[in-house]
Amino acid sequence: MRVTNKMLVTNSLSNLNRGLERLQHLSGRLAAGKRILFPSDDPIGTGNVMRMYKGLEETRQYVANNDYGIGMLTAIDGAFTDLTAILQRARELAVYGANDTLPADSLYALAQEINELIDHAVQVANSTYAGTYIFGGQETSEPPYSTEVDGDGYFTVVTNYESNKGITIEVGPGSQLEISLPGSVVFDGDDGVFQVLIELRSNLAPGKNQDISSTTLGKLDKVISEVLRYQAEVGAKTKRLETTKSRLEGLDLNLQTLISKTEDIDVAEAIMHFKMQENAYRLALDTTARIIQPTLMDFLR
Numbered sequence: 001m002r003v004t005n006k007m008l009v010t011n012s013l014s015n016l017n018r019g020l021e022r023l024q025h026l027s028g029r030l031a032a033g034k035r036i037l038f039p040s041d042d043p044i045g046t047g048n049v050m051r052m053y054k055g056l057e058e059t060r061q062y063v064a065n066n067d068y069g070i071g072m073l074t075a076i077d078g079a080f081t082d083l084t085a086i087l088q089r090a091r092e093l094a095v096y097g098a099n100d101t102l103p104a105d106s107l108y109a110l111a112q113e114i115n116e117l118i119d120h121a122v123q124v125a126n127s128t129y130a131g132t133y134i135f136g137g138q139e140t141s142e143p144p145y146s147t148e149v150d151g152d153g154y155f156t157v158v159t160n161y162e163s164n165k166g167i168t169i170e171v172g173p174g175s176q177l178e179i180s181l182p183g184s185v186v187f188d189g190d191d192g193v194f195q196v197l198i199e200l201r202s203n204l205a206p207g208k209n210q211d212i213s214s215t216t217l218g219k220l221d222k223v224i225s226e227v228l229r230y231q232a233e234v235g236a237k238t239k240r241l242e243t244t245k246s247r248l249e250g251l252d253l254n255l256q257t258l259i260s261k262t263e264d265i266d267v268a269e270a271i272m273h274f275k276m277q278e279n280a281y282r283l284a285l286d287t288t289a290r291i292i293q294p295t296l297m298d299f300l301r
Contacts (some may be wrong), residue, residue: 009182034263049263056255058173061246065169066245068130073238075129076181077200080231083193084184087224090197092129094220097204098212104205110197111154111204116154118197122147125187137182144183154201157194159183163234171244177237184231196223 022253139161147155166180
């Protein structure tokens with residue numbers, strides 16, 4: 001086959017362009033710090049990296065869920081601490097009010113303080129975390145409790161929600177945890193916080209204060225024990241979430257390391273390949289300049 005000057009020029013330019021493309025690709029890798037710029041660079045590695053990025057995204061979402069759960073449970077723990085202080089103070093007043101020798105005005109004063117404790121307990125029951133009412137069950141946007149005042153100036157408590165289930169979050173693959181308590185667990189019912197405090201207030205009256213030692217004190221002790229039990233459960237859940245979060249953060253770090261090993265470039269090796277390609281390109285330019293036939297201008301010098 002006869003090789004013409006045009007064929008020689010065309011083939012030479014084609015080879016030079018391919019070398020320049022390889023040089024540009026290596027330069028792009030160095031600039032990006034990535035070994036894989038396009039799926040075609042490493043199809044298997046690209047698939048692995050995509051799966052790891054998906055796992056990293058899911059892991060970080062679980063970490064965020066655990067953070068939210070820890071915050072919610074911490075808020076509940078604080079509310080239980082306040083509630084325990086209220087009930088302990090109510091118990092002190094109950095012991096004092098059970099004395100048969102107290103005059104009517106003293107019993108009235110004790111009843112007034114219990115009335116204020118009831119209002120305080122309602123405020124605790126309406127505690128929020130990140131705009132969410134922590135004792136409202138799954139109805140988190142409205143206060144679960146409110147108060148009304150009767151003819152004697154005493155507070156009565158009104159329940160404003162119906163949900164008996166708490167908020168549940170996904171803390172790991174296939175693992176869920178309820179991170180809030182509906183108020184019905186602690187505050188409502190005949191033996192709940194509100195009813196026991198209202199009963200104590202009613203018994204702080206002449207002729208009825210004997211019932212405090214026979215019934216009300218026992219109910220108070222029971223509800224205090226219940227609050228402490230629920231607080232212990234909250235503490236256990238918080239510990240579980242903290243442990244889970246620590247494990248997930250370790251997994252996050254491992255995934256980042258694996259992704260880096262798979263897609264990041266070895267700078268020393270990349271620079272070596274780049275210099276080799278650069279030298280090859282320079283040599284191709286020099287060779288092409290030598291083999292292409294001289295032009296008329298070369299003969300006129």
